[in-house]
Amino acid sequence: MPTPTLSFEFFPPRTDAQTRRFWRTLGCLETLQPDWFSITYGALGSASQASIDTVAQLGKDSSVPVAAHLTCAGQRRADLIDVLQSFKSQGICRIVALRGDKAEQNTSEKFYHLRFASELIELIVEVGGFDISVAAYPEVHPEAESAETDMALLKHKLDLGASRALTQFFFEPEVYLRWRDGAVRTGIDKPLVPGILPIHDINKIVDFSRRCGATVPQFLIERFQKCGSKAMSRELAIEHAVDMCQVLQREGVDAFHLYTLNQSDLSYEVAKELVGAHKKRAAA
């Protein structure tokens, strides 16, 4: 099995303490030689300018390439072009192109705004010079008309010029594998990189997943509830994420996108196991 390719997703840090921790843990993750880091844009209420600043700083200070998430809902084409040009001038050439939260639009202005990620991809291709990733949903996007429409729209995004899709997180490998089979039947032949979210706090993750349309299986919730200490929960979180990745690797998956939620220590342990497990196999 080849060494898995890894990417790590972060929110832009907001406070001084978060910023210090962010740079410390980033240094730690750099030692695993990931393919890229990515910084979310406006997610969970974070300011878009904070994303742009963090991306710029990372572009200068990190040895690992950085991908900038960019959302388009309700944004003006001209403003998005400015952001893209600014990334380009700083050597940032990877974009995760997203819709973001649906925005209410002023009717007189709606023709200047973008509505779907596909429109952003067209714009990025027009500006030129970027590697584009898009979002995909193994459990179907909550607003999609149907699973079939959702898959067809994903194919459309990839056909427009995206190089890969990064999936929403899921907690059972079968969820991803069934969905990937459907994607192949639809004619999708670009990488579908599984998004892995190590469970740092089961109650928070159940709540967060509900909002994202992802399912945390009952058996997993019960396993976490039986953990008698934080240390046991942490061990279980690592074991669950690593086991899931290893099942996926046996099914031919060779890249993972880790949602760190800025809790990089868990992601580090999971990634270390995956890279370490590979080295052990290669040496055997």
Ligand SMILES: Cc1cc2nc3c(=O)[nH]c(=O)nc-3n(C[C@H](O)[C@H](O)[C@H](O)COP(=O)(O)OP(=O)(O)OC[C@H]3O[C@@H](n4cnc5c(N)ncnc54)[C@H](O)[C@@H]3O)c2cc1C
């Ligand atoms: C890997 C990943 C990273 C993310 N990062 C961020 C981030 O940084 N910031 C943030 O705010 N959010 C982020 N999100 C969340 C994302 O913005 C939301 O899930 C959003 O609701 C949908 O974004 P999208 O790019 O998938 O949208 P789209 O691909 O535009 O799809 C949105 C919905 O519209 C439907 N649709 C698409 N095109 C059409 C069409 N032409 N006609 C009719 N219906 C259509 C789709 O089926 C779907 O239901 C991320 C999600 C993932 C999986």
